[in-house]
Structure formats: structure tokens, C-alpha cells
Amino acid sequence: MLLAIDCGNTNTVFSIWNGTAFIATWRIASDHKRTADEYFVWLSSLMMLTRTEAQITEAIISSTVPRVVFNLRVLCDRYFNCRPLVVGKPDCRLPVAARVDQGTTVGPDRLVNTVAGHNRHGGDLIIVDFGTATTFDVVDHDGAYVGGVIAPGVNLSLEALHMAAAALPHIDVAKPARAIGTNTIACMQSGVYWGYVGLVEGIVREIRRERTRPMKVISTGGLASLFAQGTELFHSIEDDLTMQGLVLINDFNKDTP
Numbered sequence: 001m002l003l004a005i006d007c008g009n010t011n012t013v014f015s016i017w018n019g020t021a022f023i024a025t026w027r028i029a030s031d032h033k034r035t036a037d038e039y040f041v042w043l044s045s046l047m048m049l050t051r052t053e054a055q056i057t058e059a060i061i062s063s064t065v066p067r068v069v070f071n072l073r074v075l076c077d078r079y080f081n082c083r084p085l086v087v088g089k090p091d092c093r094l095p096v097a098a099r100v101d102q103g104t105t106v107g108p109d110r111l112v113n114t115v116a117g118h119n120r121h122g123g124d125l126i127i128v129d130f131g132t133a134t135t136f137d138v139v140d141h142d143g144a145y146v147g148g149v150i151a152p153g154v155n156l157s158l159e160a161l162h163m164a165a166a167a168l169p170h171i172d173v174a175k176p177a178r179a180i181g182t183n184t185i186a187c188m189q190s191g192v193y194w195g196y197v198g199l200v201e202g203i204v205r206e207i208r209r210e211r212t213r214p215m216k217v218i219s220t221g222g223l224a225s226l227f228a229q230g231t232e233l234f235h236s237i238e239d240d241l242t243m244q245g246l247v248l249i250n251d252f253n254k255d256t257p
Helices: 038-051 066-080 109-123 154-164 184-208 224-228 241-255
Strands: 002-007 011-017 022-029 058-061 124-132 131-139 145-152 216-221
Touching: 002 066, 002 241, 011 241, 022 038, 038 066, 058 066, 058 109, 058 241, 109 124, 109 131, 109 145, 109 216, 109 241, 124 184, 124 224, 131 184, 145 154, 145 184, 154 184, 184 224, 216 224, 216 241
Parallel strands: 002 058, 124 216
Antiparallel strands: 002 011, 011 022, 124 131, 131 145
């Protein structure tokens, strides 16, 4: 079975793919100080508690935090006796190479989302990922990543607002009942929620203006469903886009000599 690992700036997701479906998915806070042994104790305990009988024979890693990759590689090698593919490394091939400025390093998560998005929806896509950063990935007609946009993430903006303004509390993002707030929390929720809806719609509008073909908009990330309530922009919401992309890239590397 395949162990797919997606390490983001905030959380790391481990999923087990049995060749047909994901049979288990677990999430842990990303921490570059966590050792391979600690990962295994945590992961094996969850596998035992959930009675997930899985013989891991292969692994693939996507990480936006370079410092965690070493220990994740050791985890796979020491405890599962397999050498993992790492997206973004020379030995991990993509179905279509990214077309960006020479010397540019593209985030592995963005490459993985591109592969999965093209597989599910074809080309000419804008993939909006609500993560630690809010990213917009532009996928060409043939499935190539051709650039995008990076904006501050929703929770990052809320944290910055709370830290910079002493009188403003820390709040959770939610869709407000009304645009005009009648108390501090409601005002902040409205500003963040409708502000990000406007940000997404505005950036998508500008991307579409620069493209010569109609563009579908796909949304992913933890807050995708929440923001979809405030706009009709999204053609589809994909909760498991990154994990599906990891499976596709792993299969591509097995099938390509």
C-alpha cells in the first residue's frame, strides 16, 4: 500500500491508499524537530487504534517545509523499508513539466494540485487553495503549471490583525449573518470573510483577463467549503485534491521507465 504524506506549513497529513481508495487519513501539526521515531510511534498507534491493517510498501512526500523532509524520509526507510518519492526532487517526474521562469522553484503542493486538477477536470484551470497562504495556480490546456498568485492566508491575516491591534480580539473565521456588523467580532468577521471573497473574485477576474481560453475555477483547502457559500465562482470543491495528486504522481513514476 502507498503512504502519501503532505506536509504543509501548519499541518502534515498522512493517508494510506490501498490501490482503490484512501482507507485512513490522519493529521498532525508540522514540526521540523519531530524525529522519525516520534512519527512512527504516533502513526503506528493510530493504525492500531483504528484497526487499519496496512502493509506499507511505497511512499511519496510533498512538503512545503524543507526541514521536515529528512525525518520523513528516515521514517519511510527505517520503519517501512521503502525509499519515498519526494515531489520537487529530480528523481520524481511529473506528467508535464512546469513552465515558469528559469531558476524558479515551485511549491510541491502547487505541482501536486496541478496534476490532480488536470486529471479530474482537464486543462485551463485556476486552482484556489485556502491554506496557510491562499494560492492561485494556473493550469494550462495540457496540464502544465504556468504560474499563479500567492496571497496571505485567512487565518494568517486574522492573527496579524489581532497582534497588530491591541483592542481587537482573536476570532474564528465564519460567514457573518450580515455585511454590516453591530459589534467588534461581527465587524471583523465581515471584513475577513467578505474581504477574502472579494480578493478571490478579483484575482480570478484578472487571471481570466490575461488568458485566451475560458478558465474553470477549482477550490481546495480547509476553508474552501466555507468561502464557497459566499460566491458562485467555484465549479468544484475538492477536499482531497492534494492526496489524489500524490497518488497520480506515484503511479506516473512507476509506469514511466
